[in-house]
Structures are given as structure tokens and as C-alpha cells.
Amino acid sequence: MEEKRGKVSPDHLRLDASAEVARITSFIRDKVITTLRRKGVVVGLSGGIDSSTVAALAVRALGADRVIGLFMPESDSSDDSLRLGHLLAEKLGIRTFTEDISDILRGAACYRRRDEAIRTVVPEYHSGYKSKLVLSSLDSSEFRISYVVVQSPEGEQRKVRLTAEAFLALVAATNFKQRTRKMMEYYYADRFLYAVAGTPNRLEYDLGFFVKNGDGSADIKPIAHLYKSQVYQLASYLGVPGEIIDRPPTTDTYSLPQSQEEFYFSLPYDQMDLCLYGKTNGVPPADVAEALGMSEAQVERVYRDIDAKRAVARYLHMEPLLIERLQETVAGG
């Protein structure tokens, strides 16, 4: 991608959509057919912008008859996810399968383990409650503290700081969701000799907003190099339905509505995009601050938060470590 010169601004992230789509579709064709030797791709569809864009790119690359869309709702999913996913699949004309993963999750005691973790800090919590995980705002402290927000059946909300044990147990339990979805994607990939397309954008991939061996697992990740605002550009170019483009990004993992901002990124995606671009390309915080109408101190905090997130993401990106690399197992080796 051509780097644009001059003072930093959101324009730096504008790309030539036609050229980028050509580059990505060529990559998908080459990697899926030649390198991976698979007949098509499976994409888990969440009704969100990233998976919709990946599915649209895969259709352009391989044709609609070589793309499978998977809907994998569970008890906490928003109804909108399934509806918007169907809207996209119909527009693309792809084959779809629906797998409600709630029973698998119940079998793994995902919900029970989650509720037990929450009860260690909110003893009255029971299955009639709803919940979500949130991080303290970047303005309040450079330490990002995790809280659980619980809502009683009567609608009363409370925000309670988590203990380390409760936080780890809660995340471990909810990670069953992403891992179960990936297991199901590989079931269809194995069944039809397809590859699995992962759907992280650059913010998610770089900053570790994924579950290892869950949504972090895939055979190809065709938009992992794109900032979120660039994904939106491609989505518009590819004709992804406006209702999907206009939907605020959500994690769709917890029973209370949860934005990606409050769970992970702390900033709206367009601001986070430019901060990540600035940090990655050595742009002084003052320049990014001016472009975004933020203070220099705020951008400095975001830069430090990026460092902290990248430090945590290193483990997530690591492949299994070996005593020695076996050349025979490397493609082309």
C-alpha cells in the first residue's frame, strides 16, 4: 500500500479500493487454491463489517459457489447478528449453514463457569442477570482495570471491579464461544475440503483483540493488514448492505450489549486507527493529536496503551515453540 506523505490526517488511511480488492482477491485465489490446495473458503458470519467484507472478498476471488457462510448464534447473541448475516448471505448468493452452539457451550459449562466467576464478586448474580466485561477508561488511569457490569432481572445495573481470579475465570469461560465457533468452522472446512478465512482487521490483529485458537485461528486472514476505516471503505466498494456498514462494532460475546470501545480499544475506531497508524509509523503524538482534536497527553497515553497491548499480544501470536525447527514441515522446505 502506498504511504502518503505530508501531515498526518485520516486521509492517510484512504486507499484505492479497486486496487486493494484486486490485490486481496488475487491473494485469496493464490493461497486457497495453490498454497493450501482447498476448493473454497468457510467464513463465520457475525453480521459485522469484518466478516461481511471477508465474505464479499472471497466471493469476488473464488465465486459464490466456493464460499460457505456459517451462522453460529448462542444464547447471548443479538438477534441482529443472525438477521444481518442472512441479509449479506442472500446478497452474495452463498451457501450457508446455521449451527446454534448454545448446547455445546452448555456441555462445556461455559455459562455456568462464567456465572460462578461473576458470583465471586457479585454473590447475588444468577442466570436471570445479564452481564458484560468493561475496561476502565484510558483517561482515568494508565492501568486498565477490568470491571464486570451486571444487570438484575429488574433492570438495575452495577459495575464491580473484578479480582484477578474472577477476571481470568470469566475470560476463560467466555473464550469457549470463540473456540467453539472455530471448531465448527473447521468441521465445515474438513467436510468440504475448504480453507477457513479469519476476519481480524489490523486493530484486532496487531493489538491482540482475539482468542488464541479461537477467532485468532484461520488458514488465511485477508484483511489483517487493513485499518478498520479501510475495511469500511472496501465494504462500501464491495456493496456490503448499508445496515451492516452502519452498525456499531460489537463483541456480541456478553449478554449485555457491549461495544468494542468499552471492552478493548477505548477510542472510536477512526481515532484508534489514526493513533495506531501514527504509533506504527513514528508520527509524533502532537501531530496525531492535532489531526484528531485530542490533547498530546491523550495520544501519548494511547501510544503507551498500544505498547501494553502489543506486549500481551505477543503470546497470542506465538506459534508452539519447538526445540528445533523441522525444515521438512515448512511449506516448500
Place this chain on the structure above:
Amino acid sequence: MTSIEAQVRQYVTDRLLFGRSDVVVEGDTSFLESGLIDSTGVLELVAFLEEAFKIKVEDEDLIPANLDSINALTQFILAKSQALANSRA
């Protein structure tokens, strides 16, 4: 070295360095900047402070000025313990 600082140093060695003795952490080394602590580590640190020193760590206490180095932690524990003792006196 005070007893508080010794306990803090032991915690740093055991929990932030996972027992490694070949890494030197100075009194003013920033846990954040040196990558010794992440958001889960802060929650573990809070549990240690509340259990070992019987102090209550409030949300507003969770700032680097209080928790981001051995010196800062030692001062924070001392101030909290004194405040607690005064409130009981």
C-alpha cells in the same frame, strides 16, 4: 530496607518476575514501562496489597503514581496503613 519494602520486593520477584533472580528491578523502575505488569497483573497486585497489608484499595488508588514501582508501592502502603491506623485511633 523496611519490612514493607522487603515484602513488596519479594512479591515483585515471585509474581512479576515469576521467580527469576537474574533480573534487577530498581526501586524506581516503572512496572508498566518495563513490561512487568499488565491489566491482570494490576488486579493480582491489588489482591496482594489487600491481603498482605489489610488495606482497602479504592478505584481511585489505581494509578501509576501509587502502584508503578517498588518505591511508589512502599509509599502507598505506608500512607494507607497510617490512614487506617489514624481512623482507628
